[in-house]
Amino acid sequence: MSDTTHDGALVTSTPPSADAGLSPAQLATKYGLSVSGARPGLAEYVRQIWGRRHFIMAFSRAKLMAQYSQAKLGQVWQVATPLLNAAVYWLIFGVILGAGKEMPSGTYVPFLMMGIFVFTFTQSSLMAGVRSISGNLGLVRALHFPRATLPISFSLQQLQQLMYSMIVVFIIAVSFGNYPKLSWLLVIPTLALQFVFNTGLAMIFARMGAKTPDLAQLMPFITRTWMYASGVMFPIAAYLKDKPQWISDVLLWNPAAIYMDLVRFALIDDYGSQNLPPHVWAFAVGWAVVIGLGGFIYFWKAEERYGRG
Structure with missing residues (x-):
């Protein structure tokens, strides 16, 4: 298209583009x-x-194998x-303080062992979760993948470790x-319910830990x-019988206590339903x-912010 100026010169002009006047956001939407x-x-x-479920499984197994790779006893430390820890708590709370004196004979040791192993499952998942993003920034920044796979992998690692521990728990129960x-x-x-709970908790603290790495030092x-508030070393109801019921x-209704007590109820004959709070399964x-x-x-909700800044 051409026009002529007042002095007779020929000037070529371009017709207005169909994209003229569109904002960058509108242009991005138009062209996908x-x-x-x-x-x-x-x-x-x-x-x-x-x-990425196969990556989650492989990553959790690799972390589990590497956890004690530098120790001579290796996976025995799991x-x-x-x-x-149980031996120390048994000596202090069981022998010195008599924490199991109101329990039937032969009940306190499996009670203590199950409490420690089950609580350690939640504790380790939480500790691993809070560092799952901040401790793997190289991986987060180098590769594109859903970041939730990291806290899920670490929780799965702790579940696999618990499976080894449960063999010892069963032996102690029978003993x-x-x-x-x-x-x-x-x-x-x-x-299974505890694993879901642990994974959700790990994700909450993974996001918080990604923003505030010092949170790991407080954990x-x-x-x-x-x-101490969950009754790992002592039966809560027996020790608080003189305190207000609330x-x-x-x-008793805090999640760590609930999952511990359900395992104790399942495996210990003398740990009856009277030791459980109402509506415990709910x-x-x-x-x-x-x-x-x-x-x-x-x-x-913070997916796009992990590994930035």
């Missing part, structure tokens, strides 16, 4: 462009995680560490006269307080659903 690293929708995010029966099968749904104090209820499922689903959504 998207933000690099943008957060996918929730359903798509779940699909991406499922597509069981030896909580056993040594103190608690022989296998149908109630032992309750351990399966209990640990040992938080988990130690939680352990205090005992709050401690609380076990509720904690798993609320923290598991809520933690997943909370983590997903």
Whole structure:
């Protein structure tokens, strides 16, 4: 297209583009462009995680094998560490302080061992979760993948480690006269619910730890307080019988205590339903659903911010 100026010169002009006047966002939408690293929708995010399930399994196994690779006893420490902790707590709380004096004979040792192993499952998942992003920034920044695979992998690693520990738990239960029966099968749904709870909790603290790495330094104090408040070393109801009922209820209904007591109820003959809070299974499922689903959504909402800044 051409025009002539007042002095007769020929000037060539270009017709206005169809994109003229469009904002950058409108242009990106028109030509199908998207933000690099943008957060996918929730359903798509779940699909991406499922597509990387083999990576999650392989990563968790590799972390498990590498955990004690520098130690001469290797994977033996997976069981030896909580056993040594149990021996220390038994000496202090069982022998010196008499924490199990109100329990039937032969009940306190399996009670203590199961409490330590089950609580360690939650404690280790939480500790691993808080470092899952901040401790793997090289991987997060180098590769594109759903970041939730990291806290899920670390929680799965702790579940695999617990499976080794449960062999010792079963041996101790039998050693103190608690022989296998149908109630032992309750351990399966209990640990499955605890795993969902642990994973959600790991995701919550993974997001918090990604923003505030110093949070990892506070976690040992938080988990130690939680352990003492959950009845790992002593039966809560017996020790708080002279206190207001609401205090005992709050401690018994905290998730760590619920999952520990359900395992004890399943494996210890003398640990009857009177030791469990009302509606214990409803609380076990509720904690798993609320923290598991809520933690997943909370983590997903910050997906595009992990590894930046």
